[in-house]
Amino acid sequence: MEEPRIQTFGAYMRNLYGENVSKVNIDAGFTCPNRDGTVAHGGCIFCNNDSFRPDACKPIVPPGLQIENGIRYTSRRYNAKLFLAYFQPFTNTHAPVETLERLYREALSYDGIIGLAIGTRPDSVDEEKLALLEELAQDHFILVEYGLQSIHEHTLRLINRGHTYKQFLETVNMSAGRGIHIGAHIILGLPGETREDMLCTADEISSLPVEFLKLHQLQVIKNTPLEISYKEKPFQVFEYEEYISLVCDFLERLSPEIHIQRFCATAPLDILIAPRWSLSRHHLLKDIRNEMVRRNSYQGAVKLLSAEKMCNN
Numbered sequence: 246m247e248e249p250r251i252q253t254f255g256a257y258m259r260n261l262y263g264e265n266v267s268k269v270n271i272d273a274g275f276t277c278p279n280r281d282g283t284v285a286h287g288g289c290i291f292c293n294n295d296s297f298r299p300d301a302c303k304p305i306v307p308p309g310l311q312i313e314n315g316i317r318y319t320s321r322r323y324n325a326k327l328f329l330a331y332f333q334p335f336t337n338t339h340a341p342v343e344t345l346e347r348l349y350r351e352a353l354s355y356d357g358i359i360g361l362a363i364g365t366r367p368d369s370v371d372e373e374k375l376a377l378l379e380e381l382a383q384d385h386f387i388l389v390e391y392g393l394q395s396i397h398e399h400t401l402r403l404i405n406r407g408h409t410y411k412q413f414l415e416t417v418n419m420s421a422g423r424g425i426h427i428g429a430h431i432i433l434g435l436p437g438e439t440r441e442d443m444l445c446t447a448d449e450i451s452s453l454p455v456e457f458l459k460l461h462q463l464q465v466i467k468n469t470p471l472e473i474s475y476k477e478k479p480f481q482v483f484e485y486e487e488y489i490s491l492v493c494d495f496l497e498r499l500s501p502e503i504h505i506q507r508f509c510a511t512a513p514l515d516i517l518i519a520p521r522w523s524l525s526r527h528h529l530l531k532d533i534r535n536e537m538v539r540r541n542s543y544q545g546a547v548k549l550l551s552a553e554k555m556c557n558n
Contacts, residue, residue: 250534250543251496254457254506261386267325268362269315273308273348275335278369279407283339289394290404290470291432291463293516308348312355329386330355331362338365338389342373349377353385360386362428367391367416368408375420382424388457389420390428390506396449397442400435405470414453421454428506429455433491434463434483436474440491444498451500451545458503460495461510462488465518472518482520489529493536501545508533 249256258266277292278284306314312330319325330352338345349361361381370389381387393413395401401409413429420427429450433443450458462483465475474480483491492508509529514521522529537543 248543250537252501252504252544254504257457257504262327262359264327265323265325266327266329266359267319267323268331269312269319269328269358270331270333271308271311271315271352272306272334273332273337275332275337275339277335278339278366279405280335284368284407285405287405287470289406290474291466293466293469293512309351309355312352312358316355316357326357327359328357329360329362329388330358331364333362333364335364336366336369337363338369338374342377345374346377349381353381360388362388362390364390364392364430366408367393367413370416370420372419375423375425378425379423382426386426387424388426388428390430390457390459391416392430394430394432395435395438396446397438400438400442403437404435417453417455426457427455428457428459430459430461432461432463433488433495436463436480440494443491444494447495447498451498451503455503457506458499459507460492460505461507462520464510464512464520466512467516467518475518484520485522485524489532489536492533493540493542496533496537496544497542497547499544501543 255265277288280286280288316328319328332348332352349363352358352361363378378387378389391413393410394404394406396410396413398410417427417429431446431450465471465482488509496505507526509526511526514523
């Protein structure tokens with residue numbers, strides 16, 4: 246069998262479990278320490294959680310009912326039998342460990358749920374919470390997805406991220422070696438970053454114990470500080486073909502040991518200001534694969550250069 250040009254999360258899970266594994270989204274009513282004053286107020290300049298939250302995933306619906314509805318819908322649409330309970334909106338470790346344990350164990354109690362995917366921030370876990378996840382990981386697939394967005398400290402300050410890259414490194418190292426799967430989120434196209442700044446991220450992430458990665462293009466969403474900045478002084482966002490080219494360059498420098506969970510963001514058109522590609526994730530992935538074929542290339546094709554030499558954080 247021909248070696249795949251791109252290492253994807255879906256293929257990884259099929260190899261692990263022998264069939265497709267789908268995510269069931271849950272909004273458990275968490276907030277964010279970058280909004281509630283724990284770290285800061287206002288949140289990241291790009292953040293509007295309605296840009297990625299499914300309609301059925303709302304905190305007014307009890308988590309258990311969200312899981313039941315999600316399993317029913319996903320089973321019909323994708324003929325799925327195995328699921329990850331995906332705690333997605335905001336920061337899903339931002340609560341006392343007792344609350345987290347109750348929510349996580351409830352989710353794992355449903356038939357077909359084989360594990361958890363937990364979206365969070367590197368400044369919202371500690372030893373006690375990681376010990377809980379390590380215990381759960383003895384019998385379940387536990388994936389913690391750390392929002393990073395950029396490895397560059399100046400960018401993190403500009404987007405009001407509320408944590409540093411150093412904190413991300415410390416948290417990833419603290420999470421490693423526990424049986425917990427580690428993921429990261431990166432946004433490509435953040436204001437002020439050059440193409441080389443973004444490609445440098447592939448080199449840097451490849452040197453870490455990160456197994457899974459989500460890539461998003463920067464989107465300007467309604468009701469965010471970024472919308473105000475964009476309207477006052479429009480900045481460049483990716484054209485579709487430009488983004489395809491960048492992602493392929495990024496993949497060529499990314500370790501093949503890292504599996505891609507997502508290649509783009511797809512905010513609803515009624516709140517999306519730019520860029521408005523109007524193409525599905527499936528279409529974009531197909532075009533990325535076609536470009537890798539055209540190049541006769543594959544993930545990790547470019548010999549990794551030293552992040553220390555290339556990156557100036």
